Amino acid sequence: MKINTSYPYPVLYMNNDDYTKSSFSSQINVSESFGEMHIHVSFQLNNIEIKRLIDNQSAVYLIHLECGQTSYRNVFETHSEVLEISVPTKLLRGKISIHSFIIAKERIENYKNDSLNEWYQHIPITFEKGNLIAIGEAIETTLFDDNTELLNLPSIVTVTKSLKNDYMEVDIHSNNITILLPEYEYKQYASSGSSRLKETILSMVIVPSLVYVFSKIKDNSGDLDEYTWYQVLEKIFEENNYRLEDVGTDVLSPLKAAQLVLRKPLKASFEEIEKLNKTED
Amino acid sequence: MKLKFISDETLTDLRTNYEEYKTYYHNQDHTWFDNYFKEKGRVFESTVDFDMPVFDLSEEFAISDKENVKVIYEALKHLTVTQATQERLWAGLAHLQFRDYAFYRMKKEIEEKNDKRINTSIFFKNGNKRSLFVHILARLWWVGYMTYDESNESNPYWLTEFFCSKDFSARCVVFFSSNLTSNKTITTGILRSIIKLDAKGIAVKRDHFVQATKYLNVVGGAMILDMLSTDEVEKMVDKYLAKYFNLEVEAQVS
Numbered sequence: 001m002k003i004n005t006s007y008p009y010p011v012l013y014m015n016n017d018d019y020t021k022s023s024f025s026s027q028i029n030v031s032e033s034f035g036e037m038h039i040h041v042s043f044q045l046n047n048i049e050i051k052r053l054i055d056n057q058s059a060v061y062l063i064h065l066e067c068g069q070t071s072y073r074n075v076f077e078t079h080s081e082v083l084e085i086s087v088p089t090k091l092l093r094g095k096i097s098i099h100s101f102i103i104a105k106e107r108i109e110n111y112k113n114d115s116l117n118e119w120y121q122h123i124p125i126t127f128e129k130g131n132l133i134a135i136g137e138a139i140e141t142t143l144f145d146d147n148t149e150l151l152n153l154p155s156i157v158t159v160t161k162s163l164k165n166d167y168m169e170v171d172i173h174s175n176n177i178t179i180l181l182p183e184y185e186y187k188q189y190a191s192s193g194s195s196r197l198k199e200t201i202l203s204m205v206i207v208p209s210l211v212y213v214f215s216k217i218k219d220n221s222g223d224l225d226e227y228t229w230y231q232v233l234e235k236i237f238e239e240n241n242y243r244l245e246d247v248g249t250d251v252l253s254p255l256k257a258a259q260l261v262l263r264k265p266l267k268a269s270f271e272e273i274e275k276l277n278k279t280e281d
Numbered sequence: 282m283k284l285k286f287i288s289d290e291t292l293t294d295l296r297t298n299y300e301e302y303k304t305y306y307h308n309q310d311h312t313w314f315d316n317y318f319k320e321k322g323r324v325f326e327s328t329v330d331f332d333m334p335v336f337d338l339s340e341e342f343a344i345s346d347k348e349n350v351k352v353i354y355e356a357l358k359h360l361t362v363t364q365a366t367q368e369r370l371w372a373g374l375a376h377l378q379f380r381d382y383a384f385y386r387m388k389k390e391i392e393e394k395n396d397k398r399i400n401t402s403i404f405f406k407n408g409n410k411r412s413l414f415v416h417i418l419a420r421l422w423w424v425g426y427m428t429y430d431e432s433n434e435s436n437p438y439w440l441t442e443f444f445c446s447k448d449f450s451a452r453c454v455v456f457f458s459s460n461l462t463s464n465k466t467i468t469t470g471i472l473r474s475i476i477k478l479d480a481k482g483i484a485v486k487r488d489h490f491v492q493a494t495k496y497l498n499v500v501g502g503a504m505i506l507d508m509l510s511t512d513e514v515e516k517m518v519d520k521y522l523a524k525y526f527n528l529e530v531e532a533q534v535s
Contacts (some may be wrong), residue, residue, distance in 0.1 A: 001460075002502070004502050004503070006502055008503060009503075040299060062505065062508070064505060066460070066463070068409070068410050068460065069366050069409045069410055069414075069462070070363060070366050071362070071410070071423075071427065071457075071458070071462075071463035072362070072463065073507060074464070075505060075507040075508055077508075089363070090361035090362065090364075091361070091362055091363065092363065092365045093362075093363045093366050094409065101505065103505055105508075120417040128504065129431065129504075129508070129509075130505050130506065130508045130509060131503065131504050132504065132505065134501070143381035168416060169441075198330075251492040252409040
């Protein structure tokens, strides 16, 4: 997004002098964890009239997020001084730019502000919806490829058929986590790859299995850390600013850990079910 | 079946040694390609499942391009946009599972030994964003993605069909290389406005697309267009195109 140096109306901006004794700035912090980019923004506005416009909903704080490579472009609005945004990283790749503004939410006629530069005094000013009232800080950040998403390597979970079991079981004592399904269940699972309930079926099988796995991490019996799946999970947790050793303690429950690794599987399942219900209506 | 893609090393090899390999492309030498990709480490299987699409291979690209946007988008709708921006995926498909289609679509270029266009057809040679709308496979998916209208339940491809009705290759690049059209709300607004001109019997030309995006680019300098609704964008474009192309009279009549 290009920021102009001049506008056909006054803009509160650090690089001009349209206003006196006023300021607008925003602190933007970005972090990434388990498939989501989290953006935390706090806005500081020092101008009574503009603050009033925000309070009476004529204007909003706004964050503009753009990723050229994936054609992602979106805005997030708030009337409060803090804004939390989460965007799935599967929508983003490479360079991402984040801009902050205060924007007119509706047409504002006869705009008056005591801090306006002398030049603007006694000139009638109107803002149209979408016009910029103030420009804050902007940052650029880069998101690197997440190869684990596309690649089957290293795949640490194998689902297999068990001829003698009537219930699902999980074996964690080898390099891969092995999920054993009874014959009928296995057949259904194996043929669900392109079903419209793919995510749901995956959640049914993988979520409880991972909860089981994570419940075993704490006691680490049988030297689990020697297995490939343990090392891979350890790396995934580390990359997402968590510690695998903390799973099963007060810091991180096995249930939450499983949902983090699988990136909100319940949500994906219910979205799938909602879609299916809609098409049936 | 699982979607396959090529390793980074293979992609680099194919790109950098194209001069060495070009006769295999010119001769559509499937045996050579099959053997090349048999070598260890060349091809990876992804976790992405898909049903092999049946491409339209009509004589006229004007017909097949439109159909194939739908064919490829239906088959690979579940790709994430991050996956869909990867060169090794699209270059991989052009050499592996969709090789027949690639040869079909490059028929003219292969006959003329137009190596430059063969390169841009199967590799990303125009920058990360633009290549998505130049690569002969990626552009089918991306036009599908950008024009698919979920809100139209009876025909979610109504904008796609209009967009692909003629001048496909040029329209893709002209329309989608603008940053504005990254926002689907804006894209839909523009297309809905132009589709109305078409319905009124006006011959829609490349310039209609150019003028609409040009205008929004200028307006976007003074306002955040992303805040507007599709209807608002549509009305703005209606008004501007009517003025620019002197259509006011017709617009009022209808």
